Amino acid sequence: MKELKDRIRKDGKIKAGNVLKVDSFLNHQMDIRLFEKIGQEFKRRFADAEINKILTIEASGIGIACVVAQSFDVPVVFAKKTQTKNIAGEVYTTKVESYTHGRIYDIIVSKEFLGKGDKVLLIDDFLANGKALEGLAQLVADSGAELVGAGIVIEKGFQVGGDMLREKGIRVESLAIVDSMDDKTGTITFRGDDADEQ
């Protein structure tokens, strides 16, 4: 998605340790008009698929998922990272290792909101080592719902997550795949532009 790659080049900040900060428009401050275009692009890519629910994970996936959901006209469910007293007792749960926070946490989805008959698109802002997506896919499998695929805004193509999920047979559509980046020069190399790049 050309507009997204241009925006990453313009406003993204590369930090040591292969950290790409896009918090001015994607995951701290959020450019809602860009999110609308991201939603239209996911809709274009999954035009052939039947989808009746979007599943994401708190926190930074939620805003993107909600705007993307408008293009699909479906509800969003977000997986929560810890059990709170306001959640129903009956939940699907699995463990996820966080790269950002360096710890393992539980993610949960109420059984009321995911189950047989659901055709689920996963949405998240980043795909790096794939642990969060793998956890969401596990919740979908546990619930008896069908996993249609995953829509990712930025994939770190040099980390293992994308390959790992695709090898499992999950359809992953990433709008920008970063193959390499250099914090010294500030350059980002994206995986070759698709023929249908917009």
Added chain:
Amino acid sequence: MKELKDRIRKDGKIKAGNVLKVDSFLNHQMDIRLFEKIGQEFKRRFADAEINKILTIEASGIGIACVVAQSFDVPVVFAKKTQTKNIAGEVYTTKVESYTHGRIYDIIVSKEFLGKGDKVLLIDDFLANGKALEGLAQLVADSGAELVGAGIVIEKGFQVGGDMLREKGIRVESLAIVDSMDDKTGTITFRGDDADEQ
């Protein structure tokens, strides 16, 4: 907002301890079409105000804020609940006591995304004891930005938050104010319908 109150009566679940569960459409599974109407109603109520940024707090405020932001054509910033290594070092921060989780946590916003010249609307799903809103208002004050008001989906009118914030001079617009609820009978009493109820 009549449609919202009707939906709360239809799908809300009253639990002992004055807990109102609306997680089938508001804060776990999210009805995006309802969020669009919520955004239009906030826009109608704040039509006289100049607003150039929406501030919310993770996690359940984010989805609502992002859809509401479409009606105002402004970016969203969400306050994060803990410091992660992906956040800039330069942040505004304050402490918030969580009613739901029974603990005190830090909320932070990067100084890059809030400051002088910003005219800020706070958006959140619930207002009960008002601690989260009070924390967000503090971040706005610390940043030198102007606080225009707060748009709340559901206010628990029998808890102290709404009165406390209004006494501080904050303009609070709540789309549904619950004055009482009874988990035995399942009845909810909303504060009297406004003349301009839609």
